[in-house]
Amino acid sequence: MVETLTPPQVKFLPYGRQHISQADIEAVIAVLKSDWLTQGPAVPAFEKELAERVGAKYAVACASGTAALHLAMLALGIGAGDEIVTSANTFLASANCARFVGAGVRFVDINVDTGLIDCQALERVLRSDTDRRIKVVIPVHFTGQPADLPAIYNMARQHGAWVVDDACHAIGATYDHEGKTCPIGSNRHSDLTVFSFHPVKHVAMGEGGAVTTPSSELAEKLARLRCHGIRKNSFINNEMATATAGEINPWYYEMQELGYNYRLTDIQAALGTSQLRRLSWSLRRRQEITACYRRLLQDEFADGTVRPLAVADNITHAYHLFVVLIEFERLGVSRARVMTSLRENGIGTQVHYIPVPLQPYYRRHCGTGAGDFPNTEKYYARALSLPMYPDLSDTDCERVIGELKKALQSNR
Ligand SMILES: Cc1ncc(COP(=O)(O)O)c(C=O)c1O
Structure with a gap:
């Protein structure tokens, strides 16, 4: 009898998810x-x-x-x-x-x-x-x-x-x-x-x-x-x-x-x-995951083309999201193509956020438009949220950064 071969399953890593005990x-x-x-x-x-x-x-x-x-x-x-x-x-x-x-x-x-x-x-x-x-x-x-x-x-x-x-x-x-x-x-x-x-x-x-x-x-x-x-x-x-x-x-x-x-x-x-009752654990895990991502980003993108958001030193961060700023334009890559290719390789990402004053409703309501909030637009052009939730392992983070590197190289 011939054994049916199924392709190895890659675990999908969404940008965020709940932890249920x-x-x-x-x-x-x-x-x-x-x-x-x-x-x-x-x-x-x-x-x-x-x-x-x-x-x-x-x-x-x-x-x-x-x-x-x-x-x-x-x-x-x-x-x-x-x-x-x-x-x-x-x-x-x-x-x-x-x-x-x-x-x-x-x-x-x-x-x-x-x-x-x-x-x-x-x-x-x-x-x-x-x-x-x-x-x-x-x-x-x-x-x-x-x-x-x-x-x-x-x-x-x-x-x-x-x-x-x-x-x-x-x-x-x-x-x-x-x-x-x-x-x-x-x-x-x-x-x-x-x-x-x-x-x-x-x-x-x-x-x-x-x-x-x-x-x-x-x-x-x-x-x-x-x-x-x-x-x-x-x-x-x-x-x-x-x-x-x-x-x-x-x-x-x-x-x-x-x-x-x-x-x-x-x-x-x-x-x-x-x-x-598990909040402290969740926060600790998020901080550990952030430290892991930061190490990997430093190693893989020492030129600063992909970098985490800046963090003040007088705060404790809750890391709901892990946003990186990517120089898409400088690298000559489309964010849409990078996101699609990450998804095809089992990595979910998201963009937080589309500038609210550029939503059609607020353009109408406030009369806002392109160019009114230059820093928000500059940020928006670069932002990508990588997976962040307590169940992520170091190996998962390595996979995320590895796939991101490949996606940025192969979509130029
Ligand atoms: C910054 C911010 N404000 C408000 C909300 C609204 O919360 P909810 O989805 O529970 O209505 C969200 C939800 O994503 C949010 O991220």
């Missing part, structure tokens, strides 16, 4: 066997652990990072006539949250070496806002590296604006300030911090998000708005709320403001809590 599976099964699939005890348990982990006073969990950003805008009372300012290099949701509430968006250019918002450019935008329409600054801790929050907070406060930091990439990251280590999410230099628990993020729930804040008032408002704006105290319709004897009617609730169903389920929250 037996403990995660058991945590989810326990909820499935319990009385509560949603609005049960797993959600406050997750909120408590999240607040403790990031050093926040309050954490309010919700359906996604996008929902968290929308809730943040609603809780701060942002609306028509107001504006927010955010980085030109981010995911759409950092800007879209303003449009959800009818506010305008202004973008700020970035530092080309880090991909983070350029604080000098931010200062110029705030100075130009003489009629003080800008009510919120939304810095993004891109790839997991903290933006310069102390400087941004100072500028925003001088302008009378709130700071909502988009930490969807950065749970577990920290920055040093005046000899103290400040965790992202502790709101040391922000009013609200927003997290995402999408599967490519450090803590995976399928979909999920959260907002942290030092303000009990904002925390209560966020929690109400996540559930239709329903409140069970401080009623306006007192005669409807109370029985003749004066006690509150047990069924009574009141909606005084417009909210949404942005609730997180207990199934997601239980998975999140279990994942959160």
Whole structure:
């Protein structure tokens, strides 16, 4: 009998993926066997652990990072006539949250070496806002590296604006300030911090998000708005709320403001809590993988044609993404062809991000166009995100860099 030969299988390495343990599976099964699939005890348990982990006073969990950003805008009372300012290099949701509430968006250019918002450019935008329409600054801790929050907070406060930091990439990251280590999410230099628990993020729930804040008032408002704006105290319709004897009617609730169903389920929250308990391990693995990539890049591309993003020395990076800057034009290679050939060889890559002001919607809305954000465009022309997730081995990293080298040579 002739044996059928099958080609050797190459493991596909996506640019990001979740890590699911037996403990995660058991945590989810326990909820499935319990009385509560949603609005049960797993959600406050997750909120408590999240607040403790990031050093926040309050954490309010919700359906996604996008929902968290929308809730943040609603809780701060942002609306028509107001504006927010955010980085030109981010995911759409950092800007879209303003449009959800009818506010305008202004973008700020970035530092080309880090991909983070350029604080000098931010200062110029705030100075130009003489009629003080800008009510919120939304810095993004891109790839997991903290933006310069102390400087941004100072500028925003001088302008009378709130700071909502988009930490969807950065749970577990920290920055040093005046000899103290400040965790992202502790709101040391922000009013609200927003997290995402999408599967490519450090803590995976399928979909999920959260907002942290030092303000009990904002925390209560966020929690109400996540559930239709329903409140069970401080009623306006007192005669409807109370029985003749004066006690509150047990069924009574009141909606005084417009909210949404942005609730997180207990199934997601239980998975999140279990994942959160492995966050330190996940961060350590991401740092080890980064060190391995950096060594390999130094060896294989000593001429600097492929280099990692710059990292400040007073921070702990959460490495949600590992972005390299590649001199495609100088090398005479097309990024599309490199990505396709990497994919054919089992390596997934992605581009983070297409400049948001160049999206047709924002070109229309803001009147932005090519050339307005030169550093963002320069960065965008070079960026490529390589696989980054805790399960990657050193051998996987060697394969990624080896295939990248081949793809860059063979597609010239
Ligand atoms: C920077 C940033 N902000 C916001 C979001 C939105 O999060 P979600 O996908 O959970 O809605 C993402 C998600 O990728 C993101 O990367």
